[in-house]
Amino acid sequence: MRLSLPLCVILLIAGCLWGNSGAQGEDWRSVIRHDGVSDPGEAGWQLSSQRVQTGAGQETINGKAWTYWKLADRGGEDGLYEFPLSAQQVSGGWRITVVARLVDTNAQGTGFGAVLVDGQYYWRLNFNKDGIFYDGYSGQPTRFGAPLDTTDDYHRYELLIQPVASCDLGAADRVTLKVDGKVHARLVRRDFRRIRTARSIGFGSTNSNATGEVRYHLVEFATTVAADKDSSSAVPGNPRRSTATSTIPPSVTRQAPGRPWHIGSSKQLFIDRRFVAESERIKLTVNPPVKRRGAVLESDKPWDAFRLIYFSLAKDGDVFKMWYQAFDDDQWGGGVSRMCYAVSQDGLRWEKPNLGLVEYKGSKENNILLAEPSKLSYVFIDPHGTPPQRYKMLTGIGTTRIRTSPDGVHWTLHPQVVWKPTWDTQKQAWWDPRVKKYVIQTRVQLERENELPFPFVEPIASDPPVIAPKLHRPIRALGRLEVADIMKPWPTENVRTIMTADEYDPPGSDIYHPGGVYQYPYASDAYFMFPLTYQHFQAGEGHPHNDGVNDAQFSASRDGIHWMRYDRQPFIPRGLPGDPDHGDTFGTGFFVRQGNYLYQYYTGWPWTHGGFRLLGPAERQSRKNWGRQFVGVVVHRLDGFVSADAPQQGGYLMTPPLVFKGHCLELNLNVSALGGALVEIRDATGKVIPGYALADCDRILMNDVAHVVRWRGNPDVSRLAGQPIRLKIALRSAKLYAFQFVDD
Template identity: 30%
Template sequence: MNPKLLSRRRWMLSTAASTLVVASGSVRYPSFAGGPSAEAQPIGSRRELFVDEALVETRDDVDLVMHRPRDEGQVLAFDKPWEGGFSAYATVIRDGDRLRLYYRGLGVAGQDGNRSETTCYAESTDGIVWTKPNLGLFEVKGTRENNVVLADAAPVTHNFCPMLDTREGIPADQRYKALGGTVKSGLIAWVSADGTHWRRLREQPVISSDRVPYPHFFDSQNLAFWSAAEQQYVCYFRVFHDKIRRIARSVSDDFVEWSAPVLMGYRHRGGESPIEHLYTNQTHPYFRAPHLYVSIAARFMPGRQVLSDEQAQAIHVNPRYFKDTSDAILMTSRPGSEVYDRTFLSSFVRPGIGAHNWVSRTNYPALNVVQTGPTEMSLYVNQDYAQPTAHLRRYSMRLDGFASARADYHGGALVTKPLTFSGSQLALNFATSAAGGIRVEIQDASGKPIPGYTLAESREQIGNEIERVVAWKSGSDVSALAGRPVRLRFVMKDADLYAFQFGDVASP
């Protein structure tokens, strides 16, 4: 073979087994044998993301790669007299064409659950420009001209965390629900019809302190949501275990009676994960794949001081709040699981440049990732904690873009575990270079290519799209394979594969 041609094709992989190489213009794709047959996982028409290895059987020169979100700048200053440097525990909720933001307002540090804490509200239509409506509901700091939705409700305003209840048949006056409280009060449930006018669901806590078998708990943002995948409410809350901040999980059929809490474990690529202080967990169903729970948690590093006294004085941080550091990490879990997958141990959101980013309890993510554009979603992060410049910041990602399966220029392949699907087409969220590409082969459960869907018949996918329907020489229809155990083999060069989904997708 011509040495120059050999060099251009050096990306092709050799394996111990014989390798079939299929020509396809300027890109050539190696063949990788599938693994042994296993019980098929039913995925129906769900969108599946490459944030963990739940569906991955083998990877040959394909890595799972985390994608850090892009800093889009400050979107909301906590600059009102009833807000301030200790504003925290933000929640972002999409309700139709409106985004609602809830957060604690607090200007001066004090005991958890003190009367000075309020719950504030802002809203947006695009997730970029936010306004603080003048609600006139409570008098705070001598005025009713404010954006406060809850006051004089200590201790729930310490960490009041709302949710939009998507359960079918929910009474209109309970469309919004929330939890708040401390170790002394337990978690108290509140409800609302419109997200701004709130009332207690009942006087006594729904998760009482005597039911939590840990020495300290609830002193953080404690969240709940209706899980369509589990058909029950799920609550994740903060506890201490062996003097480390951990996460516990409880479930309920009615938001009133909750199961005994279970301590969540951590797993890293099939093995044990380091156990680190997680101050908040921010677990939520991913809006494009509700069977996947995404957790963008605040990792707290107690005693890991960066700033000198002089640096701290220069940024006017409260002197009690620069002895530690914190950032955000990415974890995932699945319905019913008592384990988080920490596929990526590195930080998801790193502290930025400047002393103000390296203080205690800053870089804490808001609850929920939301869509903010046709191809974009956003994450919000509290920054400059305990400083006069405290604010909320926006970070952007492509849809499904938490992580990807990536092959470099030399190429690689990923084979899924056996699965069953429904629908007539397969769509990919992917990106390639101009020289790269992705081909898809459908195999039977034993790893044998299925005629009509082999690598040789696969049409190369080149580009950068959120949803591209895959085709073979015979077309894109895969309905003949629906309900049948199959494997997918993605053969890739200089490409990222973020997600795939079967269904009835309109062709581009």
């Protein structure tokens, strides 16, 4: 008889080698899942006892309808829905997600339900009638987190265990519990290694001394997928995922086994391993842009002389338009800011037109669009807006309202408050055709409760050792919200946290601002973000409160929700002393294409986040003590954000099965003078198709964004269109950015 719960989820793990690769550079793969009213038996779960009561149902709780599968223990019996697991399925790390409501129970102590990791030594996460979670170790429950009401509503419980191979505790596991998307508790413990003797996951009743009922809306077990035999996921440049960014589910990054990717004639990028089913000596590398010297826009007018920040950009016809927040010499922070306007014909040379709209020190000869309240405004062109409301502006710091305009110059403020949280950074919005909704990206504030970034922690002297919860302060993170109508109030409860600082970041780190999201228009399923990372100076380092350094990193996503942070190196690095961006850099999601290159806008300044507090009141009043803030550009190769790289000794990658449309294959690649590239086409089983072998391929020695592949001089692949094929691409001293099947 097991101690614990009717409502439980059990993970039984056979003895595994547990390294430190854990959740780094790997995707989560769903192994088994139960949804709502479906019978778990139809999905492969086996019920261990028929004495418990089960069945489908639906109910409305707090105004929301829920479907569920009931499991009730009315007579002190136990019964589980179990599913067998292999050692390979849990060789990297694991995650259990449960959405459920505890209806009633008489259980105390070890409780009536939740998550059970059960082997020779089991671990469980369960709640009793008082709604308190416990960490059970070999029958000795201990407190884990704060009390929760588990009966008032359906809640989402996510339990994540990641291996840690190097720390003060020796080999250990990091255990994170999230409740409704927020970290409820986090521990680092050694004893979890002992549970790897079991072989199944299950949910149900395991406490024969308790009665109760639980209604399950979702139960899912997911595991990390082991890396390629080339171990390239362990090298710099491959995606390393933040626990806060969650992970990319199979539907986003991986195709169901046996099913090919239908790519049509769309360009495909190597931002992850979606198109790398097999490889040897291939690593994914982030390619930072090159700074273009000189500014495209400077703070050179009296009304924007102190700083310009938080800008938006759009192209309307042949005209580029920019909106930016400006401060003059007399202002800082809480002072008046003004929304200004600039235009350009090529996106690189900008003018500040005299608009004659707002008076500044007795004159309207300026490019000021709006005075207060225009703080933190963001402008975008709405493809579904009516002509008078083509342009939309999110504006305000205490509350957010919408302004609309037919031309981006003359604006109407709508009185409806759409958002109330008071974060002091710019929110961003756009229409996402993939989800057919407006997406708002915003800051969210989280509590670091019972959480410390590992390994900057101190073990408590106990057996087993645990980590002391010492840090309690708000942290900045990134959230995403989708709405069907941006003009109506946005549902705050639907905000989804998509990125936070985590244990791979140093203490005192925040994800300060998204920096801009770029839904890449030149390839399929590619979103780029340039999060502004912020590391606070620590006490005793001689800096004022809330001071620190920022720079822009690079993230990529297939869906705009699940983000990869890669090697976390600066993507737009800060400049050297004397440079105008020596203190901070701030990337954006605004790009201009010029032929084979992309120009990305960014801004920088020579002071740190709170460095102005070191100056006296008189010194703060003059920008001469700060330097001049500017808008500049960095230059990217087309598609060049991430590449699949091979060294001088050569390597190859093999794609999964693909179904394409088109007549020829184009590659965006850069081959060195002592390198080369060849392409082979195989059928879905891996057999080489005659005429398309590596030996038939004309050697590629070029640096090109659209090189047409030929086999004995012939580029035609149209006879293979519409059927599953695989590409083998052999590379030497080369970088491969993208591939695309196109018509002649």
